[in-house]
Amino acid sequence: MLELPAYTEHLKEGILAEHQKNNNESIENPGPLQTYEENLSRGEFRIQQCKDCGQHVFYPRLLCHHCGSNLLKWVAVSGRGTVYSTAVVRQRPEKGGDYNISLIDLEEGPRLMSRVVDVDPDEVTIGMAVSAHVGMIDDKPAVLFYNKEQGDKEW
Amino acid sequence: MSLRGETAVVGVGLTEFNGMPGHTHMEIMATAIDRAIADAGIKKDEIDGIFSANFVEMLTPLTVAEYLGINPTYMDGTNTGGSVFVNSMQSAAAALSLGLCNVALICYGSNSATGPFTHPPAMHTVEDVYRPRNPITPYALAANRHMHEFGTTKEQLAEVAVSARAWAQLNPAATMRDPLTVEDVVNARMIVDPLGKFDCCLISDGGAAMIMVRKDRARDFPKQPVYMLGVGSRTDHNLISCMPDLTTTAAKEAAAAAFAMAGVTPADIDVVELYDAFTINTILFLEDMGFCKKGEGGAFVSNGNIAPGGSLPVNTNGGGLSCVHPGMYGMFLMIEAVQQLRGECGERQVDNAKLAACNGSGGFLASQVSAIFGTGETL
Ligand SMILES: [Zn+2]
Numbered sequence: 240m241l242e243l244p245a246y247t248e249h250l251k252e253g254i255l256a257e258h259q260k261n262n263n264e265s266i267e268n269p270g271p272l273q274t275y276e277e278n279l280s281r282g283e284f285r286i287q288q289c290k291d292c293g294q295h296v297f298y299p300r301l302l303c304h305h306c307g308s309n310l311l312k313w314v315a316v317s318g319r320g321t322v323y324s325t326a327v328v329r330q331r332p333e334k335g336g337d338y339n340i341s342l343i344d345l346e347e348g349p350r351l352m353s354r355v356v357d358v359d360p361d362e363v364t365i366g367m368a369v370s371a372h373v374g375m376i377d378d379k380p381a382v383l384f385y386n387k388e389q390g391d392k393e394w
Numbered sequence: 395m396s397l398r399g400e401t402a403v404v405g406v407g408l409t410e411f412n413g414m415p416g417h418t419h420m421e422i423m424a425t426a427i428d429r430a431i432a433d434a435g436i437k438k439d440e441i442d443g444i445f446s447a448n449f450v451e452m453l454t455p456l457t458v459a460e461y462l463g464i465n466p467t468y469m470d471g472t473n474t475g476g477s478v479f480v481n482s483m484q485s486a487a488a489a490l491s492l493g494l495c496n497v498a499l500i501c502y503g504s505n506s507a508t509g510p511f512t513h514p515p516a517m518h519t520v521e522d523v524y525r526p527r528n529p530i531t532p533y534a535l536a537a538n539r540h541m542h543e544f545g546t547t548k549e550q551l552a553e554v555a556v557s558a559r560a561w562a563q564l565n566p567a568a569t570m571r572d573p574l575t576v577e578d579v580v581n582a583r584m585i586v587d588p589l590g591k592f593d594c595c596l597i598s599d600g601g602a603a604m605i606m607v608r609k610d611r612a613r614d615f616p617k618q619p620v621y622m623l624g625v626g627s628r629t630d631h632n633l634i635s636c637m638p639d640l641t642t643t644a645a646k647e648a649a650a651a652a653f654a655m656a657g658v659t660p661a662d663i664d665v666v667e668l669y670d671a672f673t674i675n676t677i678l679f680l681e682d683m684g685f686c687k688k689g690e691g692g693a694f695v696s697n698g699n700i701a702p703g704g705s706l707p708v709n710t711n712g713g714g715l716s717c718v719h720p721g722m723y724g725m726f727l728m729i730e731a732v733q734q735l736r737g738e739c740g741e742r743q744v745d746n747a748k749l750a751a752c753n754g755s756g757g758f759l760a761s762q763v764s765a766i767f768g769t770g771e772t773l
Contacts, residue, residue, distance in 0.1 A: 324640055340535070
């Protein structure tokens with residue numbers, strides 16, 4: 240057995256204790272990505288909006304990639320989007336079969352990768368109107384899209 | 395100061411491409427370095443600048459220095475993906491010009507075909523969760539968008555693969571030399587629609603190395619020097635979902651910068667070497683670099699226009715699609731450009747080639763680095 244992991248664990252604990260002592264109130268914990276994922280795990284799809292330039296930001300960041308501001312707030316989204324491009328990943332049926340990968344432009348501006356899941360993978364077309372809901376892929380919460388409205392959304 | 399013509403390539407080395415079973419990536423790289431050193435007629439101890447990166451280790455320049463038993467004054471292990479060697483060539487030109495090193499070695503080796511399988515690196519949780527089949531899916535998304543906006547067809551994508559194969563048939567070192575038709579490509583097994591098997595590059599073993607010096611010494615070596623006339627490097631994303639426009643790459647700005655430095659235009663170019671990881675790449679880069687208008691790439695590559703005997707020789711070694719693709723191809727396209735300008739290319743030699751344009755692509759169409767090379771008379 241290597242001794243190193245236990246040693247580094249011990250070091251890390253000491254450093255963590257120091258960090259807690261000097262806790263900097265100006266930093267919000269956890270960071271944006273973990274906050275995003277915690278929202279998703281509660282079934283809420285939220286993205287960031289810049290308080291300075293007003294533009295939306297995705298993926299979650301500490302800094303606005305439009306204007307550089309560090310003032311970002313979490314906002315609900317309409318969930319409405321349009322397929323910007325789409326592809327079919329071919330996979331043997333015994334491994335789960337073909338599936339869709341699309342890039343979706345949200346009404347709010349940002350583009351994200353996702354899957355359109357209520358039509359056959361090769362029936363998804365560029366320009367198709369889609370709406371978001373929070374589902375699961377491989378036991379992980381993920382934003383998925385439907386070509387048809389899926390009722391009221393809570394976010 | 396401009397880097398135009400300040401440095402030159404004086405040595406190149408390639409390995410065989412048809413598999414080097416039982417060799418590590420460093421052993422394959424060393425084979426190419428050995429050949430580049432012999433080509434330049436130098437001793438390994440003259441090398442004092444090392445530029446190297448790959449996707450299986452972090453500290454590549456240190457590995458190379460240790461392996462060669464040298465103590466360089468300048469090292470660069472930047473990694474921008476498959477474009478990195480063109481990017482390194484820019485760094486080497488700058489470092490040489492400033493006297494930070496005197497003999498620069500740019501090198502790469504990979505045992506992608508016969509070595510252990512390397513998973514593509516994780517990108518970001520916001521994409522990885524969907525299991526995009528990287529690196530193919532980002533290019534499939536770009537291809538589909540190009541088809542949607544400009545009416546580009548699968549047959550036109552196939553023309554890229556067929557042209558590359560026609561060049562490979564003239565290159566005894568190329569891996570894939572059997573005849574290939576548009577029908578073969580279009581009817582092949584789909585991997586990620588709209589890209590099928592023949593729209594995707596090879597997975598090869600291969601090593602490549604290049605030696606550069608300042609122009610004041612460039613004529614002191616056995617081979618005719620090939621001068622670096624222009625270079626430009628840009629990037630506009632890392633994740634494919636962050637690429638601003640899937641039909642226009644950062645090669646547009648990178649190539650404009652390279653052409654401006656070189657003081658030439660696409661019309662002046664004799665031979666073009668592009669990073670063709672997938673058939674859509676060639677179409678995108680020809681458009682972005684200005685060899686044809688945006689959206690007209692599909693028509694431009696048709697009817698053998700970029701094949702042997704066409705109006706513009708593109709990927710004359712057979713490219714990543716038919717010659718060699720050991721994970722990161724940027725090194726190989728520059729060496730093909732150098733060999734074309736030296737007139738060393740045998741049956742596939744482009745007559746009277748004096749100016750070559752290259753474009754390396756890294757990540758998923760993300761890092762774009764263009765370079766213009768020329769013979770002594772273009773200085
Ligand atoms: Zn902003």
